[in-house]
Amino acid sequence: MHELSVAQSILDIVHQSVPQDELADVRIVRVKVGTFSGVVADSLDFCFSAISAETPLAKARLEFEHIPFAVECRQCQKTFENDIGFVVCPVCGGVDTAVLSGRELQVTEIELENEKDKIA
Amino acid sequence: MSIITVERKVLEKNDEIARRNRATFSQRHLFVINLVSSPGSGKTSILERTLEYFNKRVKVAVIEGDVQTDFDAQRIARYDAPVVQIVTNGGCHLDAKLVEDALGSLDLTGVKLLIIENVGNLVCPSNYDLGEEMKVVVASTTExxxxxxxxxxxFQHASVLIINKIDLLPYVNCSMNTLKRNALQINPSLKVFETSCTTKSGIAEWCSWLEQNIHHEDGEGKDIGATRR
Structure with a gap:
């Protein structure tokens, strides 16, 4: 369980991507989380709110996009998904397969609320 | 509302340092393995048997990772191998920065093989690249x-699987065939060794394979036979 250090890395990325005087406007940080990224989204969410509380980022929350574990069989060209990590093709039994996705852990977007949103 | 597009890997800092470590290893023609498993599967015993086998013929250095104590480094030091202990103080895995820092206190003169023994944990170490050539996962029959x-x-991230404590097979509820079949479903390219650190069965096979992979003076490995994932 290393969600706290992962949350800290996300916080660092936000600090590096948003100008200092706009940090308080950050509302949503979008994070892609693959099935085999090794982190638990709920736990990451909890850690992020713990370390951002009472900072300019207090109003920011994480929004997750879950990415399934997907594998392509090079033998029969079929693509399959599972959440148990099997890479053997369930269609033809082929073992020459390539993992397409499921290991992501990536900050994709940061959404800010501007002055004009607040007035509206 | 405005949106800033970022597209940055959360562990990019670790990956960057791992790339730096990998460059250092390659410059020194060092073959580096990252030994991972759950606690108590026999990583340190395999290391001891490996050091015994090479008996200074091949110079091996060791980085030990543990949550607390330097017990493992003390065990390794008996074999006269350069060793440094990383105590993570609760941290569940080694990261590339810890390894980079540890390299500073290791005398790597003449060293051909560096074995990094990770913290006993089958979850977290899999996501942290240390710059190693390959991960070697140990699973013992008692598990x-x-x-x-x-x-x-x-198991997805490893290139080699060592099934350890095979001398205990008659006493435990573990089928060798099932264990192998399960592992190969997750990763069909795993190279599998079966060992016992008590009877020393399988140690020679594992070590001679390892020796074939060690980089020679010209910087080339003989037969890599495994891919980094």
Missing amino acids: GDDKPLKYPGM
């Missing part, structure tokens, strides 16, 4: 034959 299915992430 049962379903470990690869319960902890697939680690």
